[in-house]
Amino acid sequence: MNISDSIWVWIGALGTIAIFSFVFKENPVYRFCEHLYVGSAAGYAISVNLKSIVDSAWTPITQEGKIVLIIPVIFGLLLYARFFKNIAWLSRWPMSFLVGVGSGLAIYGVVNSQLIAQVRASLLPLTSVNNVVMVIGLLSILLYFFFSMEHTGGVKHAASVGRWIMMVTFGVSFGNVVMSRISLLLGTMETILGKWLGLIAL
């Protein structure tokens, strides 16, 4: 056993144990650590974002003479106009710009990469079990969400196959969630047993 002499490792390990104490009962130590985490994460985010503003706007404008960058800076500042009732309407300009650019980018990207490419990838020759399962799964699930005709007879049975396939998919997703959560537990245990107590090699 080789206990760490780093104060930061001690703070991390004791903070982890304090958060785990919630399993038994909510308590003041847990609440203190929860607030400490939220506060430090917010502080970190603010500092990283401030650095980004300095690097991509302040320094280029003041030291490199890129005056044109004043336009996006003004647009950015106008977003805060919503906090002042008499000029709140000004915040709609940058918001409209953001929505327009965002939609334009997303629509092209979604259609090209997530619709056409996926449809193309689904047009498979029925030459293997995998391909057959994939095509049947796709068609039956599409049929399950096809509401323009009554689900009776053959359509009902095909839609029911789609429902079963979706259930299996949800099971797979849940299995991955369980695996992911255990990985998180292992990560924290590694901090406690390895970095802090020195019981396991890192």
Next chain:
Amino acid sequence: MDWKKLQNIDRRIIYILLILATVIPMINPIGIPVSVGASAQKFYNFMDAIPAGDKVLFSMDFAASGAPDIVPEAKAVMQHLMDKGVKVVAIAFWDNGPMFADQLMKTYEDQGFEYGVDFANLGYIPGGETAIKRFGEDVVGSVSKDFRNNSVSSLPIMEGIKDTRDFAAVIDFAAGNPGTDEWIRQVQGTLGINFFVACATVSVPQAMPFVNSGQITALLGGMRGAAEYETAMGKPGGAVAKMDAQSLGHLLIIAFIAIGNIAFFMDKKQAR
């Protein structure tokens, strides 16, 4: 027998058993073998074929909550690339990302690798999908200073880099959005880069359709993916060591699901 009691086991008992099931094998490993899946092998083979001196981009799009799953993947791939003499450039579209990239690189700095030559951390770019598109098409134009405040264009590692096609591979270490979807929508689809994903286990089902369509060349899924990569390298490390604990944790969860179901049906039978 009181089947109702078995359906409502105190959560504290479940937690204690789960902690014991994971802690004991971490201290005393059992050595359950780890097999390498097709996707991890394809990932490894591609990285292994990259010539020394070429550059790979790491997009560090995760936060502390995804780190236990993703950091082992990043460590394994980084070790492989450093051993081969491949250079690594990191960027992040999550504000926590640069911190993890910095930790990853510091290990190799201590071993004599040089910052700015063998690897560089370009920091964080806000803006999500828009930022990914801009970075994808103009790497140096979209980030002026790196995480350590050096001018990006002055870093030797950035020589010859214009857009993301100049990297031998782009690996997205992703825990959500912005991440894999945005990279595929804005960069992979338009520029046709060699795109790889190393994601949290929970994100694997969302990424799989892109693997099937070939938009993602290969995928590593969570700590299991990291363990497979370490095994493919022939250098079992931290992720392989944790696989015993992961497997026992799963067995315990399966046991609890089975107990809950048996108790449910037996209770129903008793009520009749």
